[in-house]
Amino acid sequence: MRREVRAILLVLLGTALLRISLFSDSYLRYVRAALRPYLIATGAVLVLLGVASAIATVQALRADPDQAHAAADDHGGDHGHGHHGGPGIAWLLTLPVLAIVLIAPPALGSxxxxxxxxxxxxxxxxxxxxxxxxxxxxxxxxxxxxxxxxxxxxxxxxxxxxxxxxxxxxxxxxxxxxxxxxxxxxxxxxxxxxxxxxxxxxxxxxxxxxxxxxxxxxxxxxxxxxxxxxxxxxxxxxxxxxxxxxxxxx
Missing domain, CATH: 2.40.50.140 (Nucleic acid-binding proteins)
Known part of the structure; x- marks a missing residue:
């Protein structure tokens, strides 16, 4: 997975956790109230990791654009070995985040x-x-x-x-x-x-x-x-x- 993709996913996932646990009571649809501090802490850590990863990627690009691109493509690039679409598949990880943010599944019920x-x-x-x-x-x-x-x-x-x-x-x-x-x-x-x-x-x-x-x-x-x-x-x-x-x- 490219580093910039990983950074964006971390920020999105962390933001989704903070949205349902820190800025609303939506988390009660999924977990007990006692777990709220852990959700907030996890969301904050994911956002910080995503931001740190994005900053590191930008700094690497400025220092050596060619080497940075090569490193970023190390696991997600093509290289002619049949890894086409790797980063594209990684974006599927955003679907659970979008479900929480946009759809907000209801609590279990009848x-x-x-x-x-x-x-x-x-x-x-x-x-x-x-x-x-x-x-x-x-x-x-x-x-x-x-x-x-x-x-x-x-x-x-x-x-x-x-x-x-x-x-x-x-x-x-x-x-x-x-x-x-x-x-x-x-x-x-x-x-x-x-x-x-x-x-x-x-x-x-x-x-x-x-x-x-x-x-x-x-x-x-x-x-x-x-x-x-x-x-x-x-x-x-x-x-x-x-x-x-x-x-x-x-």
């Missing part, structure tokens, strides 16, 4: 969750214990926490408690719908889905798939033995459309 089962996982240990639930009516919970409590907490502290859950709508079986939220450990590539089946008069008609809603309701025990893929039930008293949150993941 399309991903629709094709995954509920990921309610039993906490470590044969007989897990849970801390008491805080006061509040309704009790605001993450959807993942509600799933774990509803499925695995044998003390059933959710029985009779009204809870407030937030997520997006995915279609369920038999015409029903799920309130869904994706959880990531590091980045969108490891996203796992948590789901709650919404029932009751307030749940009809179902909101549009992919729309974000806040649901206030009461846990509905189904009397079935808990399994890793159990999807809890919630009788909704109120369903409210809301804007997509800044951070779409739990």
């Amino acid at each position: 399309y991903t969750a629709q094709r995954s089962e509920s990921t309610t996982v039993k906490p470590a240990g044969a007989q897990p214990t849970f801390p008491p639930l805080p006061a509040g009516d309704p009790l605001t919970m993450t959807l993942g926490s509600f799933d774990v409590r509803a499925v695995w907490d044998t003390a059933a502290p959710l029985r009779g408690r009204r809870v407030r859950l937030t997520g997006f709508v995915t279609a369920g079986k038999g015409g029903g719908w799920y309130l869904t939220r994706l959880t990531i450990s590091c980045c969108a590539a490891d996203a796992l889905a948590s789901k709650v089946e919404i029932r009751g008069a307030a749940a009809n008609p179902a909101p549009p798939a992919g729309s974000w809603v806040e649901v206030i309701g009461t846990w509905l025990p189904d009397g079935k033995e808990a399994e890793p893929d159990t999807i809890p039930l919630l009788t909704a008293a109120q369903v409210t459309r809301i804007p997509e949150p800044k951070d779409p993941y739990e």
Whole structure:
């Protein structure tokens, strides 16, 4: 790859990282908030490397134009050995950058969750214990926490408690719908889905798939033995459309 091409690619990639992490919250579509400092640092380093490479190339051209061109073409030039188009292919590396800057792919949503089962996982240990639930009516919970409590907490502290859950709508079986939220450990590539089946008069008609809603309701025990893929039930008293949150993941 020619040195000037490499310099431009480094600057473009670094600028794209800084744009989504330093000057906006777009990075939350791809990674956890805790990784923001690392994205900013990486973007700054790439820009500095690109600028340094460009300066070195200009200085080399001024010092010895013929030798500089020969060195720049060392890995990307023709030389009659079938390396035609090497620098041209290198420009394809700009496509991911342009996708981030111009298209800004959205966060994972209903399309991903629709094709995954509920990921309610039993906490470590044969007989897990849970801390008491805080006061509040309704009790605001993450959807993942509600799933774990509803499925695995044998003390059933959710029985009779009204809870407030937030997520997006995915279609369920038999015409029903799920309130869904994706959880990531590091980045969108490891996203796992948590789901709650919404029932009751307030749940009809179902909101549009992919729309974000806040649901206030009461846990509905189904009397079935808990399994890793159990999807809890919630009788909704109120369903409210809301804007997509800044951070779409739990």
